[in-house]
Amino acid sequence: MQYRKMGSLDWEVSALGFGCMRLPTKRFMPLQVDAGTSIKIIRSGIDKGINYVDTAWPYHFGAGERIVGQALKDGYREKVHLATKLPTFFVRKSEDFDSYLERQLEKLQTDYLDVYLFHRMTRGQFEKLKDLQLMDKMIGAKERGKIKHIGFSFHDTLPVFKEIVDYYPWDVVQIQYNYMDTGIQATTDGLRYAYDKGIAVVIMEPVKGGRLANPPAEAREIMAAAKNQRSPVDWALQFVWNRPEVSVVLSGMGSQKMVDENCASADRSGIGKLNDDDLEVINKLIEVYRKRILVPCTACGYCMPCPSGVNIPQNFAILNNVSVEDSRIRRWLVSRGYGKLARSKKQLKEDELNGSAVMCVQCGKCLEKCPQEINIPEELKKVHAIIGKHKKISE
Numbered sequence: 001m002q003y004r005k006m007g008s009l010d011w012e013v014s015a016l017g018f019g020c021m022r023l024p025t026k027r028f029m030p031l032q033v034d035a036g037t038s039i040k041i042i043r044s045g046i047d048k049g050i051n052y053v054d055t056a057w058p059y060h061f062g063a064g065e066r067i068v069g070q071a072l073k074d075g076y077r078e079k080v081h082l083a084t085k086l087p088t089f090f091v092r093k094s095e096d097f098d099s100y101l102e103r104q105l106e107k108l109q110t111d112y113l114d115v116y117l118f119h120r121m122t123r124g125q126f127e128k129l130k131d132l133q134l135m136d137k138m139i140g141a142k143e144r145g146k147i148k149h150i151g152f153s154f155h156d157t158l159p160v161f162k163e164i165v166d167y168y169p170w171d172v173v174q175i176q177y178n179y180m181d182t183g184i185q186a187t188t189d190g191l192r193y194a195y196d197k198g199i200a201v202v203i204m205e206p207v208k209g210g211r212l213a214n215p216p217a218e219a220r221e222i223m224a225a226a227k228n229q230r231s232p233v234d235w236a237l238q239f240v241w242n243r244p245e246v247s248v249v250l251s252g253m254g255s256q257k258m259v260d261e262n263c264a265s266a267d268r269s270g271i272g273k274l275n276d277d278d279l280e281v282i283n284k285l286i287e288v289y290r291k292r293i294l295v296p297c298t299a300c301g302y303c304m305p306c307p308s309g310v311n312i313p314q315n316f317a318i319l320n321n322v323s324v325e326d327s328r329i330r331r332w333l334v335s336r337g338y339g340k341l342a343r344s345k346k347q348l349k350e351d352e353l354n355g356s357a358v359m360c361v362q363c364g365k366c367l368e369k370c371p372q373e374i375n376i377p378e379e380l381k382k383v384h385a386i387i388g389k390h391k392k393i394s395e
């Protein structure tokens with residue numbers, strides 16, 4: 001494992017952090033995390049040198065923190081820096097801060113957090129933070145020894161990011177960054193801005209919710225012709241590690257294979273390790289993806305559950321599957337997958353969120369929840385038109 005500077009803090013962080021948003025599950029609705037496998041792979045990652053574990057209140061509808069707490073028993077807690085997040089979007093009054101923090105410490109079976117972040121900061125959440133004086137609460141918790149370092153995770157635009165960064169001398173910021181997303185959300189400018197202030201930058205979504213792990217044929221050909229042979233995931237991760245401003249890259253790992261491969265990638269990582277040929281390959285990959293991805297959904301699941309039973313990320317994954325590679329066989333496979341989703345309330349399964357795009361009643365309840373600012377109901381109309389009604393993407 002390679003270790004990197006954690007901003008201005010006096011400890012080094014593993015290049016790879018364990019993101020606990022995509023732990024292995026047994027079924028989706030009602031959600032059941034595969035606790036045994038989750039604990040095994042988290043511990044395996046720590047045994048391979050990972051010393052940063054990141055979770056949050058809503059991960060796996062609240063079960064995530066409990067599993068992480070179990071994984072960090074038997075001496076593993078002392079081996080890592082543990083980060084979780086205040087669910088700012090659920091906070092209604094100032095006192096909610098203490099209530100959430102206490103319950104999170106209990107779930108995680110620990111007396112303190114190494115990093116506590118305001119989760120998913122946007123303009124609206126930032127105004128709430130100020131109105132409810134939540135920063136005073138954060139500082140109070142730090143003075144009482146409940147948290148060691150203060151940060152925020154971010155999903156809005158660069159001007160909002162700079163405003164929040166300037167609001168407080170933060171220890172840590174967590175931003176979405178990968179070779180496709182250098183110009184959205186915090187952007188590369190925001191990454192540099194935080195780094196120049198000595199703030200540790202934690203990267204999330206380095207593989208864009210798994211999208212960069214499954215490249216279309218055109219992108220695979222580019223990788224196959226490259227001087228340095230790498231897997232699609234390795235290309236994505238090395239791009240982020242190449243940057244000096246990055247402290248730790250979170251990967252939401254859901255299997256032992258992913259842990260093994262990502263740890264091996266981290267072993268090879270380093271600042272400035274990519275040469276001109278490598279960067280040229282990545283530029284070509286960016287061009288391929290830019291032409292193809294229709295909906296920038298990262299499958300984070302924040303928009304779920306939909307009251308009408310629509311499986312929102314699944315529908316967008318289906319559409320992007322076609323847009324990334326619109327072949328006859330891909331269309332056939334995708335149409336079959338779409339056809340298996342429910343088209344009426346009668347077909348909705350109780351134990352599985354299986355609604356197709358056509359079940360969206362355009363209520364708009366999901367709109368506020370999407371960190372990627374996707375107009376979900378509008379995009380779902382496109383899913384049904386292209387997959388359900390076989391319209392051409394150009395139409």
Ligand code: SF4
Pocket residue numbers: 306307308309310312359360361362363364365366367376377380
């Ligand atoms: S707009 Fe559609 S997808 Fe969004 S919550 Fe309403 S029914 Fe569900």
Ligand code: SF4
Pocket residue numbers: 296297298299300301302303304312313316369370371372373374376
């Ligand atoms: S639509 Fe938005 S909130 Fe829903 S899974 Fe995709 S990125 Fe996440």
